Every structure is written in C-alpha cells, then in structure tokens.
Amino acid sequence: MSTTIRQSPEPDTDPLEARHGSLPRRFPLALLASCAAVVAGVLLAFSAFGALPWVLLTAASFTVILVTASARVEGHRHAADRLVTALVYGCFLLALAPLVSVLWTVIDNGLDRFDPYFLSVSMNGVLPSMDAGGAYHAIVGTLAITGMATLISVPIGLMCAVYLVEYAQGRIKRAITFFVDVMTGIPSIVAGLFIVALWIMLFGPGRTNGAAAALSLAVLMIPVVVRSSEEMLQLVSRDLREASYALGVPKWRTITKVVLPTSAAGLTTGIMLAIARVIGETAPLVLTAGSSAVSINWDLFDGQMMSLPVFIYSQVRMGGAVNYERAWAAALTLILIVMLLFFLARVIKYLFAPNR
C-alpha cells in the first residue's frame, strides 16, 4: 500500500477501499423479496402463475439486477463476487431440490401406513389386497442379510486396505488396486448371478438362501470398503508411524494401535457409506433370497428371505392401492434405517474423535 503512487481523494483512508461505495447490507435480501413479488404479480397478471417459472424468473431477475447494481456502485471485482455467490447458492439449492423432494414424497406417502402395526407384522397369511399385514419379515431380512454382508466385507475390505497402504509394493499393489477398481464397477445383478451360479454348483439348483444374498452384497461392498479405507489410512501421516517405530514398536502394533485408531472416525464413515450403498440393492436379492417370502425368517441358511427393497418391488408390481401404500411405508422404513446407521456412525465418530 505504501508504494501506491496515485493520490487518493481522501488521503487518510486506504485508496483501494475509498474509491468505490458499497451496497447496503440488507440490499440483496430486499432485492430478492421485491423480485419475487414483482415476478409473482406479473405472472398472475398474465394468469400464468406456476412454481417453476416463478422461481426461475425470480432467480434470473435477481441475479441480473444485483450484478448490474453492484457493478455500477461497487466496482468490477465486487460484481464478479456477487455473481459467483449467486451462482453457487443457486447450484446448492438446485442440488438440494431433488433430495428434499424425494424425502418429502417418501414421508408424505409413507406415513399413511407407517405405524407400529406395519413394523411388527409380516405378510404371512395376508392376501396382497387385504388391508392388513406389514413389513416385519422384510425388516428382519434386510437386517440379517446386510448384517452378514457387513460382517464378511468389513474385515476383508479393511485388511485389504491395510495391506495396500502398509505392505504392498510395485506390481502386486497395482494389480490389486486395478481389480478392486474393476470390482467397484460390477453391476449388482451380475454379482447376484455369480452367487446363484456358485450356489447351483455347490448345493444344486433351487437352494439359494439369505446367506447367498449376503454374499452377493459382500461382493458389491468389499471394493467400496477397500477404496474408502485405503484413502483414510493414507491420511494418517508418516510422522505418526515413525514416532511409533522410534519407540521400538513393531509394525503390526503400530498399525493396530496407532494407524487404525487415528483413522477410526473416517473408517467408520466409509463403512457406513458402503452399508448404505448395498442396503437398497434389489436385483441380487431377488435372484438369491427370492421375492415371494411372506413369513418371518431369521435363518440365513434356510429358505427364502424377504428384504425391504424386494418388498417394495414386489408390492409395486401387485399394483393395488394398498400395495402402493405398503411400498411407500417400506421405503420410509428403509430410509429411516439408513439414517439410524448414520446417526450411529456419528456417535462412533464422536467417541473416537482425537481431540475431545
């Protein structure tokens, strides 16, 4: 600043600050409100009012007026700042819109039938069009199948990630990384077919069960766990590993007692995301656990098992009004289960947080 040659109009103040004015602090808010009102008025006058044109026209006129006003009063840089700010907020709202819409639709439609009765009874002995029955058997199936899939894929995925980060070198590392990437891209129905074929080979045709479903989900889940855990483990700095080695701690203890606890929060989040990814899978479950089970079955190794996504699918296919209600209520249940999982992940994250 001291090297500025040009003389500013007010020598006491910083020349860069003093050269332009600024819009009042409340100006954007007031402008937005008036734009919304004016656009609504114009649309009503032409009796063409609709939510979408109203929002779009308001956003466009607000941005144009704000940026023009800012360019005249505040200068070029501030105008650019206002433009980008408006764009970023716009994109944020755009991204949020489908999310809110989905949630709202599911809650709105799902609440019709979502009650303790729905959560506590199965479809055993209930005809599809009867005003009775619930999703208890599907909840049981979803929890059992996803639980087993998690039990299989978390240890394998985590150990694979530890191997990749801490031990693997050169060609083996590249090969494993490549195959994990390929696995990430496997279509879920192919994973289901793979397990069905395996089951036919091992146990003969028609013997698929919940365990087969869990295994097909594990095939989908392992690469996701590997990739997210790998990234989390790489975040643990070399300094910490070296600090541990320098105390005469062997590598395996360093991994189990320093690296894993330090990244525990991130690992948990990654695992939860992997669970959320497979809990809504439908295709492999239809192939393996079947789509016609109506009774409660906790046994993963015997008989067909219903699950929430398959329940939704089969109810929608039946097509009656009561079936749609059941499907929406089951969708709401599924979303609630995922939210509960993320809440649990938060709790775990808090318990492991380094700086409490």
Next chain:
Amino acid sequence: MAKRIDVSGLHVYYGDFLAVEDVSMTIEPRSVTAFIGSSGCGKSTFLRTLNRMHEVTPGAYAQGKVLIDDMDIYGPDIDPVTVRGQVGMVFQKANPFPTMSIYDNVIAGARLNSRRMSRSAADDLVEESLRGANLWEEVKDRLGKPGASLSGGQQQRLCIARATAVKPSVLLMDEPCSALDPISTLAIEDLIHKLKEDYTIVIVTHNMQQAARVSDRTAFFNLAGPGKPGKLIEMGETSQMFTRPEKKETENYITGRFG
C-alpha cells in the same frame, strides 16, 4: 546407560542411489554430537541409519558397520525393533499421537507394546519423564488433555519425554528446534544440556549457533559434488571446529562463504 557409537565404512542407499558414502566416526557417550551441513547432504539420512529408521522408506538400505557398545545393529540376528528401543528419536516436527492424552503419550512406548505396568509405576514413569523433559510443572494439572492441545515447544518436549520414557541409551534428534521460536528453542537446548548426563545425544541442526551452544563435538557433512553422495568432511571438538577447522570446506561453510 549411555553408550558409545562406532560407525565404520557406512554407505547408505536409496535403491540404486548412493546417498551417503563411507562414513566412519565415533560418537562418545554422555556427550552431545552435532551434525551440520547444507540441506540434502545426507546428515539426516545418516542419523536415521543409527536406529535403522531409514529402512522405513521403501528401497532404502545401508552397508557397513554400526556398533552401539558391542552390538552391531546391522548384524544378521538383530531385529530393527529392538534397536529402536535402544536408540530413541525426536523428529523435526513434534508428533504426539493425536488420539492420546498427554499422560498416554508419555507412556506410549510401553502401552503400544502392551507391556503390563501397575498404575503407580505408570504414574511414576510419567512424572519422571515429564520432569526430565522440563515439562512437568506446565502440564501436571492437565495430564488427561490431548497431547495436541499443547504449544509447539511443549509438544516437542512431550515427544522428548515420550522418547526417554522407554529408557533408551542413545537419543537422536533430527532438527528438533527448526520449527520453534527462540524461547522454546532455549528450553530444548537447556534440556539437551541436562539430558547429556544420562544419554548419548546426536543432534542434526541447520543452526550453527545452536551447534556451537549445545554440542561437545561437531561433524560437518557435505556433498562430494552436484549429484554425488554426501560425505563426512570433518569431525572434531566443537570449539576447534568453529575456530580452527582443518579443512577449507568446513571453514567456508562455517564462515558463511557458501551453502
């Protein structure tokens, strides 16, 4: 407790690249030895070979002999893990374990190795180590707080306490003060003076005043030429090295005529 280190004919490689060539030196027990030299001349690399830390880098290895008292740390039946238990290390950047409290950081060496220890023995070890690191008075009321909640200088002293709590005979310090303010640096230097009564201390530093202040003996490293490996140029009593060095190269470096 302190032990003598005898290095003879040590070459350090990163894969095919020879980083440090043919170093022989004796490091006396109960004294401070400083390594000086320009960046990239291999003094940190050489320091890390004294507790086999350089092996953590993939592809790095060393040839030659390093005797700590009578133990050849590169002998065929020597486990690097036991070497590191004997030769502690303090790093350039303070690195307390973020998941652990101050208390747990100090006894991390025992805890991470699942060594059983009674509550009172652990308490005593923590107090002794923190007192030894001139940190006890500052943290005794908040031992349960995370180690990362301390200031940079305090964290570095915590790391020194952690290193001494495993009772090593040698303490290696890799530019321990380069990220610290003058007051914290002074605190660490005072500590080094105190620690040398019990340990063999080797310190790498870029600060020549610091080398002159804390060390008894000084070793000067330099590159043999651009792209050539680092070499030990000269080693001697610090007072002599800084007043009447034998080699022209050393004199140039110390008087600031190059590097």
